[in-house]
Amino acid sequence: MGYVDEVLAKVKEKNASEPEFIQAVQEVLESLKPVIDANEEVYRREALLERLVEPDRQFKFRIPWVDDKGQVQVNVGYRVQFNNSIGPYKGGIRLHPSVNIGIIKFLGFEQVLKNSLTSLPIGGGKGGSDFDPKGKSDREIMAFCQSFITELYKYIGADVDVPAGDIGTGAREIGYMYGQYKRIKGLYEGVFTGKGLTYGGSLARKEATGYGLLYITQELMKKHGESMEGKVVAVSGAGNVATYAIQKAQQMGAKVVTCSDSTGWIYDPEGIDVALLQEVKEVKRARLTEYAKARPSAEYHEGKGVWTVKCDIALPCATQNELLIDDAKALVANGVKAVCEGANMPTTIDATKYLQENGVWFIGGKAANAGGVATSALEMTQNSERLSWTFEEVDAKLQQIMVNIFHNIDDAAKRYGMEGNYVAGANIAGFEKVANAMLAQGVC
Numbered sequence: 001m002g003y004v005d006e007v008l009a010k011v012k013e014k015n016a017s018e019p020e021f022i023q024a025v026q027e028v029l030e031s032l033k034p035v036i037d038a039n040e041e042v043y044r045r046e047a048l049l050e051r052l053v054e055p056d057r058q059f060k061f062r063i064p065w066v067d068d069k070g071q072v073q074v075n076v077g078y079r080v081q082f083n084n085s086i087g088p089y090k091g092g093i094r095l096h097p098s099v100n101i102g103i104i105k106f107l108g109f110e111q112v113l114k115n116s117l118t119s120l121p122i123g124g125g126k127g128g129s130d131f132d133p134k135g136k137s138d139r140e141i142m143a144f145c146q147s148f149i150t151e152l153y154k155y156i157g158a159d160v161d162v163p164a165g166d167i168g169t170g171a172r173e174i175g176y177m178y179g180q181y182k183r184i185k186g187l188y189e190g191v192f193t194g195k196g197l198t199y200g201g202s203l204a205r206k207e208a209t210g211y212g213l214l215y216i217t218q219e220l221m222k223k224h225g226e227s228m229e230g231k232v233v234a235v236s237g238a239g240n241v242a243t244y245a246i247q248k249a250q251q252m253g254a255k256v257v258t259c260s261d262s263t264g265w266i267y268d269p270e271g272i273d274v275a276l277l278q279e280v281k282e283v284k285r286a287r288l289t290e291y292a293k294a295r296p297s298a299e300y301h302e303g304k305g306v307w308t309v310k311c312d313i314a315l316p317c318a319t320q321n322e323l324l325i326d327d328a329k330a331l332v333a334n335g336v337k338a339v340c341e342g343a344n345m346p347t348t349i350d351a352t353k354y355l356q357e358n359g360v361w362f363i364g365g366k367a368a369n370a371g372g373v374a375t376s377a378l379e380m381t382q383n384s385e386r387l388s389w390t391f392e393e394v395d396a397k398l399q400q401i402m403v404n405i406f407h408n409i410d411d412a413a414k415r416y417g418m419e420g421n422y423v424a425g426a427n428i429a430g431f432e433k434v435a436n437a438m439l440a441q442g443v444c
Ligand code: NDP
Pocket: 165, 166, 167, 168, 169, 209, 237, 238, 239, 240, 241, 242, 260, 261, 262, 263, 281, 317, 318, 319, 320, 342, 343, 344, 345, 369, 370, 372, 373
């Protein structure tokens, strides 16, 4: 058995109750085979892969808080510090009832390679809780966030581990978490990113993941002699990533005809109205049925269905495993040219293979959604300098980072004879930097 298969077998055995983590490791290690084979002797002796797939450490803790009725509620919190070979741990906090240690580990593992791809000095980590922010009052959200940080503060710091937003954690939650950290530690430091603009946040951070997704998609289209102008785009999700992906796609001259949330989806042949979407989801925190009510051109459908719509480009921006093999078949049958992932691991392994085998240009989330964390790293730089850059400065840096990522992953795939396989290219380019740093730092 080759080294990759041996390590994969051990990962499956040791983490049997963590299917998402196994899925992420399998996808990465299999695509790294050519690199591992070329360096097998050294990597084996140094147990490089065994070290890569085992987090540096992970914390699990109780989060008691009091709801508006005076009832004590208890949630579980997690932080996985996966790898800090190239910088402080960096990764978001997910608040969603589906959160468990396997999900946080999968996200943390992906984050290590993604952060490496940005070319900025950030390691990888991830955290979260099974707390559901939906339907909670502001006071309940604050009570939860304060309790979460009362435990987590021990493990984080501006040069140690810098959390950020993710599903369920937006500017409001980051504000409450940052306030509690500051209060306990008595320190004003850039320990979170995604902060509000009045207390150390960066302009363009809010837009960064969605905008970055479109910058890399545009570069992909350019490489294939195409542009975004006039393209029909299907987007899933209606949160932070989806909203700004839709906005930037439209600024580039494309027409985005779908979006979705956890209960249903919208088909709007005249193009999604971003201002209305923001009003429904960001301000009112309501369902997409409200969007359809306010927009005569829109149809609302219950359940899943975004990928059945005819489009040139598909951008999954909701959550993991939301684009399955049947969805991939429907997209191919409808003539899709490109799929770029705004979310983390939204496409299953078999669906990814199907798309690639059918000539669809596919960029995975590790590269395609790296604009968010890259801009978080720019927020860290501004905090260290105690300066704030303009929106245009940050946006220009983001755009350059995404263009560079595209060319790095394209080149990495070519170097190993896999031209056009941007998934392998991203894994290879991200891995090479982390592996070299780990080897240089000895056994640790
Ligand atoms: P948000 O919470 O802002 O939005 C998530 C969207 O996805 C919502 O529309 C939500 O629906 C929907 N959704 C969530 N869970 C499910 C589910 N189980 N089934 C169907 N729909 C679901 O999160 P973000 O936009 O920040 O994140 C979206 C994805 O992008 C995640 O995979 C995240 O890890 C990834 N990502 C985010 C980054 C960022 O900067 N925010 C950076 C890099 C990656 P509803 O409105 O009903 O809750």
